[in-house]
Amino acid sequence: MNLLDVTALGQSALELPTTHDAVSLLVVTQLAAPAATLVAIGVPAVLGRHLSERLTTWLVGAGFSIGLLAGLATLCVLSLRGFAPEAVHLGTWFSVGHHEATIDLVADGLSVPYVCFSTGLCALVNAFAGKYLHREPGFTRFFLLLALFGTGMNLMVLAGSIDVLFAGWEFLGISSTLLIGFFQDRTNAAKAAVRAFITYRICDVGLLTAGVMVHRAVGSGDFERLFSGAWPNGHCLVPATTATVISLLLVFAAMGKSAQVPFSNWLPMAMEGPTPSSAIFYGALSIHAGAYVLLRCESLLEAAPMARLLLVVIGVGTAVHAAAVGRVQTDLKSMLAYASMTQAGIIFAEIGLGLRVVALVHIVSHAILRSLQILRSPSALHDRHELEAALGGHPGGGKSWLRDNLPPAAQAWLYRVSLERGFEEMAVMRLIVGPIWRLLQRIATAEQAWTAWLGGEKPALRVGGPPMFGRRMRSKAQSGGEE
Amino acid sequence: MNLTAPQDLLLVMLGIAVLAPLAAAGWMASGLSSRSPRTGAVVAMSLSLLASLTVAWQWHNGRGVPVECGDRMGGGAFIDIDGVTAVLLPYMALVGLAIVIVAPKRFLDAPATARTLAGVGATLALFSTAHPLVLVALSIVTVLPTWWSVSSTPGGSPTARILVLAMVPALACLTAGTLLMLCDPPWEKDCGMVGATGGWLVAAAVLLRKGIIPVHSWYPALFSAAPMSTALVATMPQVASYLAVRLLIGHADHGQGVAVELMVLSQLALVTAVYGAALALVQRELRGLIGMLAMSQSALVLAGLSGKLPMELSGAFCVWISSGLALTGIGLVAWALESRAGPLSLETHQGRFRDSPMLAAFFLLFGLACIGLPGTLSFVADDLIVSGSLDEQLHAGLLVIAATVLSGIAVMRAWFMIFGGPEAVNGPRHQILPRERLALTVLLATLFGLGINPAPLVRVLDRAAGHLLGVPVQADGHGHAEPPPAPL
Numbered sequence: 001m002n003l004l005d006v007t008a009l010g011q012s013a014l015e016l017p018t019t020h021d022a023v024s025l026l027v028v029t030q031l032a033a034p035a036a037t038l039v040a041i042g043v044p045a046v047l048g049r050h051l052s053e054r055l056t057t058w059l060v061g062a063g064f065s066i067g068l069l070a071g072l073a074t075l076c077v078l079s080l081r082g083f084a085p086e087a088v089h090l091g092t093w094f095s096v097g098h099h100e101a102t103i104d105l106v107a108d109g110l111s112v113p114y115v116c117f118s119t120g121l122c123a124l125v126n127a128f129a130g131k132y133l134h135r136e137p138g139f140t141r142f143f144l145l146l147a148l149f150g151t152g153m154n155l156m157v158l159a160g161s162i163d164v165l166f167a168g169w170e171f172l173g174i175s176s177t178l179l180i181g182f183f184q185d186r187t188n189a190a191k192a193a194v195r196a197f198i199t200y201r202i203c204d205v206g207l208l209t210a211g212v213m214v215h216r217a218v219g220s221g222d223f224e225r226l227f228s229g230a231w232p233n234g235h236c237l238v239p240a241t242t243a244t245v246i247s248l249l250l251v252f253a254a255m256g257k258s259a260q261v262p263f264s265n266w267l268p269m270a271m272e273g274p275t276p277s278s279a280i281f282y283g284a285l286s287i288h289a290g291a292y293v294l295l296r297c298e299s300l301l302e303a304a305p306m307a308r309l310l311l312v313v314i315g316v317g318t319a320v321h322a323a324a325v326g327r328v329q330t331d332l333k334s335m336l337a338y339a340s341m342t343q344a345g346i347i348f349a350e351i352g353l354g355l356r357v358v359a360l361v362h363i364v365s366h367a368i369l370r371s372l373q374i375l376r377s378p379s380a381l382h383d384r385h386e387l388e389a390a391l392g393g394h395p396g397g398g399k400s401w402l403r404d405n406l407p408p409a410a411q412a413w414l415y416r417v418s419l420e421r422g423f424e425e426m427a428v429m430r431l432i433v434g435p436i437w438r439l440l441q442r443i444a445t446a447e448q449a450w451t452a453w454l455g456g457e458k459p460a461l462r463v464g465g466p467p468m469f470g471r472r473m474r475s476k477a478q479s480g481g482e483e
Numbered sequence: 484m485n486l487t488a489p490q491d492l493l494l495v496m497l498g499i500a501v502l503a504p505l506a507a508a509g510w511m512a513s514g515l516s517s518r519s520p521r522t523g524a525v526v527a528m529s530l531s532l533l534a535s536l537t538v539a540w541q542w543h544n545g546r547g548v549p550v551e552c553g554d555r556m557g558g559g560a561f562i563d564i565d566g567v568t569a570v571l572l573p574y575m576a577l578v579g580l581a582i583v584i585v586a587p588k589r590f591l592d593a594p595a596t597a598r599t600l601a602g603v604g605a606t607l608a609l610f611s612t613a614h615p616l617v618l619v620a621l622s623i624v625t626v627l628p629t630w631w632s633v634s635s636t637p638g639g640s641p642t643a644r645i646l647v648l649a650m651v652p653a654l655a656c657l658t659a660g661t662l663l664m665l666c667d668p669p670w671e672k673d674c675g676m677v678g679a680t681g682g683w684l685v686a687a688a689v690l691l692r693k694g695i696i697p698v699h700s701w702y703p704a705l706f707s708a709a710p711m712s713t714a715l716v717a718t719m720p721q722v723a724s725y726l727a728v729r730l731l732i733g734h735a736d737h738g739q740g741v742a743v744e745l746m747v748l749s750q751l752a753l754v755t756a757v758y759g760a761a762l763a764l765v766q767r768e769l770r771g772l773i774g775m776l777a778m779s780q781s782a783l784v785l786a787g788l789s790g791k792l793p794m795e796l797s798g799a800f801c802v803w804i805s806s807g808l809a810l811t812g813i814g815l816v817a818w819a820l821e822s823r824a825g826p827l828s829l830e831t832h833q834g835r836f837r838d839s840p841m842l843a844a845f846f847l848l849f850g851l852a853c854i855g856l857p858g859t860l861s862f863v864a865d866d867l868i869v870s871g872s873l874d875e876q877l878h879a880g881l882l883v884i885a886a887t888v889l890s891g892i893a894v895m896r897a898w899f900m901i902f903g904g905p906e907a908v909n910g911p912r913h914q915i916l917p918r919e920r921l922a923l924t925v926l927l928a929t930l931f932g933l934g935i936n937p938a939p940l941v942r943v944l945d946r947a948a949g950h951l952l953g954v955p956v957q958a959d960g961h962g963h964a965e966p967p968p969a970p971l
Contacts, residue, residue, distance in 0.1 A: 455641025
C-alpha cells in the first residue's frame, strides 16, 4: 500500500500498516529472543569459555520470558482485531531463477496462542532444570539444546510457509535426539537417541516431499497459496488430489514425531533423557508437533477425506495400543510415555474428525498435565510413601472393568500382548529393519571382498557386520554394568 | 594482451595462490628446510588463501565478468576465472590450510607435507584453467602426490594398486577423449562420430575419477588406508566434477546445455549417492563411513551438474562446497581422535565423549552441517538440488531425498557410537589443541556463515551456472544477463 492509497483511505486505513509493523516486530521478537540466547551460550562454549550456571539459566530464562511477553502482546493485538491472520514477510533468504526461499511467518488464532503456551512452558522447565541439573557435567549443553528447541518450536509454530516449518521441525528433531542421548555414558541412552533419530529422519521424508509437492503445486511454499481464511475456518485453494497427496505426506511426517503406531516404540526409550527434557518434549511439545502441523494444514485435510479417515484409524489404533501397553509398564516414566501416546492418538483422531478447536484445547491441557506429572516423577516414590503414611496403609487399587468382565484366558493373553508392546517393535524389526540391515551388511561384505581382490589380497571375509544400535559390550566391567 | 590494473592484480594474486603451496612443497622436498614443516606449510597455505580471496574479491568487483587470458582452445582459455573458479580457489585453499594446521605431528614430516602441498597447489592450478590440454596435464599431476603418499604408507600397497587400476584408465580415457573432442568438437554443428566418441571417453574418465558405481572401489579404499590428509586432498576438490564442468557442459545445443554423456552419468551418480549413504550405515570403522559419505556426496554433485536448469547446477556447486568443508571437518576431527587413541570402531560404543568433549562437539556440528541442518550451507544446497531435480525428474528428487536421509542416519549413528557409551579410556584427558580449535572453528564459521547468509554465494554460482549453460540469468533481479567474457 503506497502513501497515496493510505491517504485516500483515511484515518482508519492509516492504522493498518502501524498494527502490521507492531505485530511484525512482536513476532520477530518471539523468534529472536530464544535464538539470541542460543548464540549467547553457544559461541562461548565453542570457544571453550563456559558461562556460570546461574548466568546460563538466567539468559535462557530471559530469552523465553521475552518471547512469552511478546507472544502475549501479539495475542492482545490480534484479539482486538478478531484474530484476523497477519502475514509477516521477513525477506528472501536466497533465490535462484524462479525458486525463492522466503522467510514468511504468520500470526493468527492458532500460532500465537500456541507460541505463548510453548514459550511459557519452556520458561517454566528452564527454571526447574536450573536447580535439577545443578553441577551436572552437561549443564551448558542442556540449556543450549533447550534454547535450540525453543527456537525451533517457535519457528515451526509461527511458520507461514512449509520451508520455514521444515526448518523448525528439523531443529526439534536434532535437539530431541541430542537430549535423549544426553547421558553419554549410558549405552541405552545412545541407543534410544539413535532409534528416535532414525524414526524422525524416516518420517521427515514425508514433510520434505510434501514441501516439494507444495512448491510444484503452487510455485512457492507459502501457506497463503495453499489455503486462505482465518483458522479454523480456512479454505483449501488447491485441487482435491493435490490436497490429498500433500495431506497423506503430512500425516506420515506427523506419525513419527507424535509416536503413532507403527512408529511409536522410540517414545518409551526416549525417557532415557533428563527429566526436564522428557517433560517438555514427550509430555508437552515435541509429542504434539505432528498434531500442530496437521492443525496448521487443516484446510488441506478438509479437502482430503482419505487422509482424515487414515488419521482416525491411526489415532484410535495408537490410543488403544498405548492404553493397553501403558497399563503393564513397570516404571513410571514408561507408563507416562504410553499415557502421552494414548492422548496423542486421541488428538489425531479428533483432528481426523474435524474437531480442530477441541484438538487444540486437548493439546494444551494434556501438555500441561503431562509435563507436570513427568517433572514430579522423580519424587513419586517419596509422594507415595507420604500418602501411605497419611492414610495409614496401602491406598488400594481402583476397579478394573477388564478384570471384572474378561475371562481369565483372555486377560492372560492381553497381558502377554501388552507386555510385548503389542509385538509392534518385533514386527518392525523382523519384517522391515532386519531384512534391510542384513542386505546392506551382505553388500558391504561383498564390497570388502571385491576391494581386497582388486588390491591383490586374499579376501578376509567377515560375515555380518555391526548391529544397528551397536554390539553388546564385552564385559560388565567395561560397560559400567549397564548391560 | 592489454591488461587493466585490477586484472593485473587478479593475475598476480592467482599466481601467488597457485605458486605459494607449490614453492613450499618444492622447498620441503629438497630437504633445505630446517624448521618444522607445519610452519612453512601454514605460511604458504595462508598466503594462498589470502591471494585466492583477493582473486575472488577482484573478480566480484569486476561485475563478475569472466576473465580469460592466454591461449584459447576448445572453448577454454589457459587462465579462465569465472564464478566457479572464484569460489573454488578459496575453498580449496581453506581445505588445504585446515589440513596442515590440524594434521597430527607424526604425520607431518617434510615429505608428507610436500605431497600435501603439491596436491593442493596442482589442484589450485587446475581450478584456474579451462584449457583442455592443460586440464589433462594437471589431472595427471594431481594424481601423482596421492599415489606417492599411498604407496609410501605402511600397508598401503593394495590401495596403491587399486588407485592405479582406477586412475590409469581414467587418465588414458581423459587424454584420448579430449584429443578426439578437439579434433571434432561436439559443440559444432557438423560433429561426427569422432567427437561423440571423445565425449564418451571423457565421461568414462569422469566416472572412474569420481568413484561412481561400478568403478567406485578406490574411493572408500583410499579413506581406509591412506593418511587422512591424502584422502582429503585427493577427494575434496572433486577434480572430476571440475573436468565435467569444463569439458561436458555447454555441448548439447551448439554451445549450450549439458552433454548427453553427463545425463547418463547422472543416473549412475544418483544410484551411487544412495548406495554410498546406505553402505555408510553398516561400516565397521569411522574411516569407512567417511569414505562412503564422501562418495555419496561427491555423486550428488555430479547428479546436480547434469541438470538443465541453472538452479540444479547452483545446487551442485553448493553441495560441492558444503559437503567438502563439512567432510573435511569430520575427517580432521576423526584424524585428531585417531592420533590420540587409535582407530575408531563403529561396532561398539566407544565412550569418547568425556575424553574429548570439544572434538565431540565439532564432529557433531560438522556432521549436522553435512546432512542439511537448517542454518548451514548444506541446507541451502539440498533445497536447491532437490527442488531442481524434482522440477525435471521426480525419481531424481526422490533419490536425492533418500540419500540425504540415509546420510543423516549414518552420521548421527556414528556420533553416538564414537562418543556414546561408558568411558573406554581411563587415562588422562585429551583436550583439543588450540591449533585444532582454530582450524575447526574457521571451517565451521564458514559453513554456518554461508548457511545463514547464502544469497551472495548463491548469486555468484547462479550466474556461473547460467553462463555455463548459455542461459541468461537474472539472479540479481534487475534483468541483467550474464555479460560476455572480457577481451584481454
